[in-house]
Amino acid sequence: IVPEVEAIATGELAEAAAAGMQVVPSAEIAAICMDRERLRVIAHEELGLPTTPYRFAGTLEELRAGAEAVGYPCVVKPVMSSSGHGQSVVRSADGIDAAWVEAQTGRRAAGEGDVSRVIVEALAPLDYELTVLTVSSSAGIVTCAPIGQRQESGDYRESWQPAATDAAVLEQARRIAWTAVEGLVGKAHATGEHGWGVFGVELFVLTDGSVLFNEVSPRPHDTGMVTMASQRLSEFALHARAILGMPVTEAHAALSIPQGATAASHAIVVEGEGEAVFSNTAEALAEPNTDLRIFAKPEVHGHRRMAVALAIGSNADDARARAGHVADTLRVDVR
Template structure:
């Protein structure tokens, strides 16, 4: 549907623009809020009831989105103008069917399919686009993995081609660890079923100095890149991020180039004029200063939650605008902080079993330059990201400390 044909401002009217969120976590919640502010009717789907985005959407549905029939039935019932995949465990063939029926899939069914498959994405980045990556091989059997590991050298990292947040990933120090890594990849991959075999990627363990996220926006105005975001991960999952990342000028230039080329390559593969939205391009910066492409998410990125305090338009606002055909230019992605200021986010991770209650908000937010988002997920089982603290500081270190202090002051209790 063309942008000028979309009805905005009447989400309960007869002909509103209807956006179906496939995945309703904390990132989807912020996307839903951004879209509703622009008058879009939001329908939020997830595998469980009471997911964050469902709490702010106009409609909510619960289903297994990897079930092709269930997903197709939902789309037929909802009749969305736009489908926004916010997770990767989705029956992608249904997205292609929806696209052929004239529904705008964000950014496109082709891009969603490529980005959820490490093999397809890495072949595009390395083989087709010529982007620098770590030495790697793909394997469809234990024997192929053994040969691939020997080719890239030890130590190496083994990952399923379809997984996220570090699931199924292993660091292998020598040949004796290959068998265990293969089993870990098979058990930790997405959509695991007994008897199935997942292909894996084995990569050389590079001399990593730090990681960057380059939020890159494709819109009707072209492709622009946000200020780089630094990050800290734990067990393959985001824990802190900050913006701007303090990087040398040559690293900044190369990071921007790689991010633009990666997104441009994906957009060209989509073969559509509406491959719009935010992409989270993940990069490795090595100890020698070289920059490597790692992965890209065709949606707002968890490390990008820092933009809720660092930019006038957060990554979620940018995503909503781009989806609706609004041009996003360099001025729209600029930082909105005083000069010589930095911003940070710190994930609030809760461990235990049960419902989580928060208190001492007054103490946590006593400092004016801080903020917090409580995701309101129904419960935690094991450990789960339940909120995020945001802070400004005179520099990155001060901002990170302030965000950490918010998480420490905010009291959590499992009931």
């Protein structure tokens, strides 16, 4: 069983694993990564990874106390959600009530009627974010080159690889990613599961150069779509190899673009109601070192990521501009 989305019935996965099915990376890991509370406790309190100051709350009163403890400004998130759903930045105590309501009503599965616990964490002096794709396989754990990214409302819009980071940041990022995945794989082994697959480890790089653990996606990561241009084996190919018990080494996870070059991806988000029809592809892909992947999604209702533009450039700015040109030139009609 290979989960490909965040909102999954982890109890069903546990039953499947107990019946002898292979769950990727494991039923236990899927359950941990769906729950920000369990994940943060493991990462910070068990593995000793650096994180922002945080508290958990199950009531509005506990949230008020937690926010006072971590200080303002702070971020409030539901423990069971993703992609910015139900998340708020709170600048003062006056905003706590609204943040609690947003966490309950804006999160994924809000219609189930239960009260969601939340995490409140200090708003760190963020410089930028990184994703480190980390692969657990029969050969052990390896990491890919770090990926830079741009988000809108907590959702991926652009990514590029390798991210321009100094040696100290790179070493911290790789160590944190490796340690986080090693800890999660240990949880899988404790339940008799492999823990094989690709993990997207999300990190914060602060203005002072320190690196903090944020979250883990136990599957190929949206920012990792850039690997379809940057690596000989994309994150999807690496995931498949790991799942099938094949060894994945540093050589398999290495960049394949020229030395000094950068690859970029640009999400193509379509708005409307109906079927998306793509055209003008020849002009969109006229520039060298560009490519396009159109997803097999039949319809869009509201807004939906329907494709991704890919490009290779001499540096991050060049690659991002090329990928952006593909996205801007492509024509998408919703019928």
